[in-house]
Amino acid sequence: xxxxxxxxxxxxxxxxxxxxxxxxxxxxxxxxxxxxxxxxxxxxxxxxxxxxxxxxxxxxxxxxxxxxxxxxxxxxxxxxxxxxxxxxxxxxxxxxxxxxxxxxxxxxxxxxxxxxxxxxxxxxxxxxxxxxxxxxxxxxxxxxxxxxxxxxxxxxxxxxxxxxxxxxxxxx
Ligand SMILES: [Zn+2]
Ligand SMILES: [Zn+2]
Numbered sequence: 418x419x420x421x422x423x424x425x426x427x428x429x430x431x432x433x434x435x436x437x438x439x440x441x442x443x444x445x446x447x448x449x450x451x452x453x454x455x456x457x458x459x460x461x462x463x464x465x466x467x468x469x470x471x472x473x474x475x476x477x478x479x480x481x482x483x484x485x486x487x488x489x490x491x492x493x494x495x496x497x498x499x500x501x502x503x504x505x506x507x508x509x510x511x512x513x514x515x516x517x518x519x520x521x522x523x524x525x526x527x528x529x530x531x532x533x534x535x536x537x538x539x540x541x542x543x544x545x546x547x548x549x550x551x552x553x554x555x556x557x558x559x560x561x562x563x564x565x566x567x568x569x570x571x572x573x574x575x576x577x578x579x580x581x582x583x584x585x586x587x588x589x
Pocket of ligand 1: 490491493495548549550553
């Protein structure tokens with residue numbers, strides 16, 4: 418297993434733990450050779466502020482992150498820069514099994530790949546729909562034209578309107 422700057426080994430942490438307030442380089446987030454979780458289409462470095470502290474046998478990792486990624490608008494399908502932020506909290510224990518669901522059991526000496534933890538958090542956040550802008554008009558349901566670029570000239574077709582379908586269902 419390759420080592421890199423984002424690997425944490427619980428056995429080697431000082432008693433007071435460790436804290437971060439730094440930029441995780443976009444190049445590291447994009448680098449498929451780092452970590453095991455799918456690399457991110459990051460456009461910017463990630464701001465990461467967090468800490469890991471020990472409480473008894475449990476190591477608690479908490480923090481906040483923010484990054485901008487390239488993704489596709491759910492309405493008009495155009496690529497755009499999506500800025501997202503989140504907070505995380507994870508509990509680790511060096512053991513064969515975790516005693517409860519909000520803890521992760523790690524084999525000795527307790528390796529955590531921070532780049533993977535951060536990527537997982539971003540991919541979880543990615544599941545929400547994202548639009549290039551709040552008033553994105555999307556694509557014409559008839560001809561597929563991007564309605565943000567102007568009217569495509571198709572006649573308005575009430576049948577294609579999502580509420581028209583709902584109305585039909587209610588009447589039917
Ligand atoms: Zn859009
Ligand atoms: Zn059209």
